Amino acid sequence: MARRAFGPGECRGGWSVERAVVATARAPAAIGPYSQGIRAGSFVFTSGQIALDPATGELVPGGIEEEAERALQNLEAVLEAAGCGLADVVKVTAFLRDLNDFGAFNGVYARFFPQKPARSCVQVVRLPRDAAVEVEAVALLGEGA
Numbered sequence: 062m063a064r065r066a067f068g069p070g071e072c073r074g075g076w077s078v079e080r081a082v083v084a085t086a087r088a089p090a091a092i093g094p095y096s097q098g099i100r101a102g103s104f105v106f107t108s109g110q111i112a113l114d115p116a117t118g119e120l121v122p123g124g125i126e127e128e129a130e131r132a133l134q135n136l137e138a139v140l141e142a143a144g145c146g147l148a149d150v151v152k153v154t155a156f157l158r159d160l161n162d163f164g165a166f167n168g169v170y171a172r173f174f175p176q177k178p179a180r181s182c183v184q185v186v187r188l189p190r191d192a193a194v195e196v197e198a199v200a201l202l203g204e205g206a
Contacts, residue, residue, distance in 0.1 A: 078102040085142035088135040089113035092189060098139045105143040105200040109156065110135040111192035120190050125162040128193045129169035136196050137173070147173055149200040153180040156195040160184040166194060 083098030088110065091097060098107040112121045112128035113135065121131045137147050153174065157166060163182065178198075188195050 083107075083139055083143040085138050087115055087138035087142070089115050089118060098143055100143050100202070103202050105140060105145055105149075105198075105202060107136060107139045107198050107200075109154075109195040109197040110139065111189055111195045113190070120192060125157075125159075125165045125193050126169050129166050129196075132192075132194055132196045133169065133173045136198055140198065140200055143200070143202070145200045145202050148176060149203065150174065150176075150178045150198045151201050152199040153178055154197050155180065155182040156185045156188060157182065158185065158188055158191075158193045162193060 078101050081100040082096045083100055083105065085097065088097055091108065092113075095108050098105055110132045112131035113119065114121055114131065115135065115138070121127050140146055140149070155166065155170070157163065160183075166182070185195075
């Protein structure tokens with residue numbers, strides 16, 4: 062049986078999903094061939110955000126708390142550019158360079174996500190720009206967004 066190739070936004074069931082690139086100057090520009098985020102139907106998928114200062118493109122100084130704060134601010138800016146916010150997030154994935162930073166990261170994270178979305182948090186060998194943390198999210202757009 063021959064497999065059918067599906068075009069951009071086209072799904073197997075014959076229905077299509079509207080897709081749009083999300084971009085904002087309030088978060089760092091992508092440092093590779095990807096978008097800051099994608100709106101797809103009722104969802105927003107963000108690319109991972111590290112602690113780059115959007116004005117300078119440089120990693121913020123400090124430790125895990127400072128990096129987590131900036132990465133989450135960048136994440137929030139991408140979500141807002143897509144028409145939603147942190148309260149609309151249903152799933153977060155966090156990548157830590159050192160899982161010993163888990164408690165400190167959680168302290169910052171809890172201020173941004175009091176609604177406690179689903180989350181995975183893993184240690185990785187290395188992150189872009191040698192960041193200590195990277196955070197990505199999936200959010201559900203509200204009615205009329």
